[in-house]
Amino acid sequence: MGSGFSICATGDVSFYGSHSDTPLIEVFSSVTPVFKNSDLSVINLENPLITCDSGHPVQGKCTLRGTLGWADILKETGINLVSLANNHMMDYGEDGLFSTIAALEEAGLPFTGAGKNRNEANKPLFMNLNGHNVAVIARSSVVVASRCYAGEQEPGVAFLDLTETVNTIIECKKQSDCVIVIVHWGIEQYEYPTPEQRSMAKKLVQAGADIILGHHPHVLQGIETYDGSLICYSMGNFLFDEFNWSFINREGKPHQSQFKLSENNRKSGLTVINSSENKHTYRFIPTLITNDGIIKLDKSQRRLTAFKKLCLRLNSPAYDFIWKLYSLQMEWKIRVKPVMGGDLTWSRIKKIRPSHFKQLFLTLKRSLKITSEKSTNPYE
Numbered sequence: 103m104g105s106g107f108s109i110c111a112t113g114d115v116s117f118y119g120s121h122s123d124t125p126l127i128e129v130f131s132s133v134t135p136v137f138k139n140s141d142l143s144v145i146n147l148e149n150p151l152i153t154c155d156s157g158h159p160v161q162g163k164c165t166l167r168g169t170l171g172w173a174d175i176l177k178e179t180g181i182n183l184v185s186l187a188n189n190h191m192m193d194y195g196e197d198g199l200f201s202t203i204a205a206l207e208e209a210g211l212p213f214t215g216a217g218k219n220r221n222e223a224n225k226p227l228f229m230n231l232n233g234h235n236v237a238v239i240a241r242s243s244v245v246v247a248s249r250c251y252a253g254e255q256e257p258g259v260a261f262l263d264l265t266e267t268v269n270t271i272i273e274c275k276k277q278s279d280c281v282i283v284i285v286h287w288g289i290e291q292y293e294y295p296t297p298e299q300r301s302m303a304k305k306l307v308q309a310g311a312d313i314i315l316g317h318h319p320h321v322l323q324g325i326e327t328y329d330g331s332l333i334c335y336s337m338g339n340f341l342f343d344e345f346n347w348s349f350i351n352r353e354g355k356p357h358q359s360q361f362k363l364s365e366n367n368r369k370s371g372l373t374v375i376n377s378s379e380n381k382h383t384y385r386f387i388p389t390l391i392t393n394d395g396i397i398k399l400d401k402s403q404r405r406l407t408a409f410k411k412l413c414l415r416l417n418s419p420a421y422d423f424i425w426k427l428y429s430l431q432m433e434w435k436i437r438v439k440p441v442m443g444g445d446l447t448w449s450r451i452k453k454i455r456p457s458h459f460k461q462l463f464l465t466l467k468r469s470l471k472i473t474s475e476k477s478t479n480p481y482e
Contacts, residue, residue: 103106105232105378106232106234106376106377106378106379107141107142107233107234107236107376107377107378108139108140108141108142108374108375108376108377109140109141109142109143109144109159109282109313109373109374109375109377110136110137110139110140110143110144110374110375110451111141111143111144111315111334111337111371111372111373111375112144112145112146112337112340112370112371112372112373112474113145113146113317113337113338113339113340113370114146114148114188114317114318114320114321114337114338114339114340114341114342115146115148115338115340115341115342116148116166116168116190116339116341116342116343117127117145117149117150117166117167117168117169117172117256117341117343117346118149118166118167118168118343118344119342119344119345119395120343120394120395120406121168121317121343121395122154122168122169122186123153123154123168123169124169124277125168125169125171125175126175127175127178127179128396129175129341129396129397130175130179130397131399132180132389132396132397133372133389133397133399134179134180135182136180136372136374136387137179137180138179138180138302140180140374140380141231141232141351142182142183142229142231142236143180143181143182144175144181144182144183144184144185144238144315145181145183145184145185145187145340146184146185146187146188146284146317147176147184147186147188147191147202147213148166148188148189148190148191148342149166149167149168149190149191149193150166150168150191150192150193150194150198150199150201150202151167151168151169151170151172151173151198151201151202151205151206152167152169152170152194152197152198152201152202153169153170154167154169155200155246156197156201157194157195157197157198157201158195158197159193159194160192160193160195161249161316162247162248162250162350163193163246163248163255164255165193165194165197165289166190166193167193167194170201170205172205173202173205173206173208173209173211174209175212176211177211181211181239182211182212183210183211183213183227183229184206184211184212184213184214184215184242185213185215185284185285185286186199186202186203186213186214186215186216186240186259187214187215187223187240187241187242187259187260187284187285188215188244188259188286188317188318189242189244189245189246189250189286189318190240191216191259192249192250192251192259192374195249196257199216199257199258199259200218200257201246203216203217203408204218209243212227212229213227213446214226214227214238214239214240215240215241215242215259215260215284216252216257216258216259216260216381217252217258217260218252218259219252219253219255219256219257220251220252220253220256220258220260221253222252222262223251223252223258223259224239224241224252224266224270226238226239226259226270226273226274228277228278229231229237230461231293234279234280234377235277235278235279235280235281236278236281236282237274237275237277237278237280237282238281238282238283238284239260239267239270239271239274239281239282239283239284239441240260240261240282240283240284240285240286241260241261241263241267241283241285241286242259242260242261242262242285242286242287242318243261243262243285243286243287243323244286244287244318245328248359249299262285262286262287264302264305267283267306267309268305268306268309269309271283271306271309271310272309272310273309274310275309275310275472278312280312280377280380281310281311281312281313282311282312282313282314283306283311283313283314283315283406284314284315285314285315285316285317285343286317286318287299287302287316287318288316288318288319288335288336289319289432290319290320290325291319291320291321291364291366291432291436292319292321292323292428292429292432293319293321293366293412294322294323294324294412294415294416294425294428295316295323295324295335295336295416296425296429297421297422297425299335300333300416300421303328303333303335304328304329304404307328307329307331307333308329309358311331312330312331312332312377312380312382313331313332313334313375313382314331314332314333314334315334315337315373316333316334316335316336316337317336317337318336318337319336319338320338320339320342320367321336321338321339321366321367321369322336322337322338322366322369322370322371322409322412323335323336323338323412324409324412324413324414324415324416325373325384325386325413326413326416326417327382330382331382332375332384334373334384335440337370337371337373338367338369338371339363339367339368339370339391339395340369340370340389340391340461341397342363342367342391343391343395344360344361344362344363345360345361346359346360346361349419363391366403367391368390368391368392369388369389369390369400369405370388370389370390370391371386371388371389371405371409372385372386372387373385373386373387374386374387378411386406386409387399387401388400388401388405388406388409396471409430424432426473429473430473433473
């Protein structure tokens, strides 16, 4: 048996945008050496791989996709494990899922977190890393209106049911030297995990999880150690692009919108974990998504200091209270204030309709559910 093994983990990867149908190895060229120097390099693939003329996007949601050739690019760049457990893998329904699986299998790229039924989606993947037997499972807790999760006889992704996940971890621990849990969870744009997430992470660790790799918020969150295990709450957008999309608004009318990346949405990183004798250490390598959709290394001291602060905040004894204040601030900023639309001038007041009050009420209701931790899903 080898002395240990290394993992290079990143966050969300979506090819939708300017590179949807033009797979380019140059997108990953700056980080390829890090991937190839690790025993396990893992990403969360945040879109199905399907050609634009061979499937139909699910109606009523923002749908993402990338062409089939991206599977070969991922393999070539050094990725050797892909998680499919997220809220966008079913954006093109069963066709998109099966097309993705076929492309990954053709490229010889292992995956986990989705399948033709619940048993297949939930099934652990066992890998040999430098002589160590490592179990990997992937789950998603993000709930959307369209069908996403695998059923007894229905294709889909693996849902994060806490009881099932704990039991699976316990069984994996009996058969492996290390258990890695990949989770798609949390609140978009929040730089700090909810207290409930931290509580859930501890339950997963107590069941036997050695390393937890999280994503979904589209921004970086901190890393902490609990009972010897490593918990990475969110690794941000490793690769995302800006794009236009169409949808049906609340009034039932077609609407165009533009998905823009904030400064924080462009910041991510490589979390390089070294595991030896049940001890897990890590180093964080900051990355940045450029305006032309390329990943660049950003080893500035400023980025490293900012990430260290995210991690240190998790150690605060008053974390739950601090998070509550932070949540109120974030809900005002990202949901309530945009609905208010700015200053109430007389010309704007004259345009107010009952539908506007309804929209504000629903927004406030969603935000209050989030700040009170009754929900982590603003789409409910």
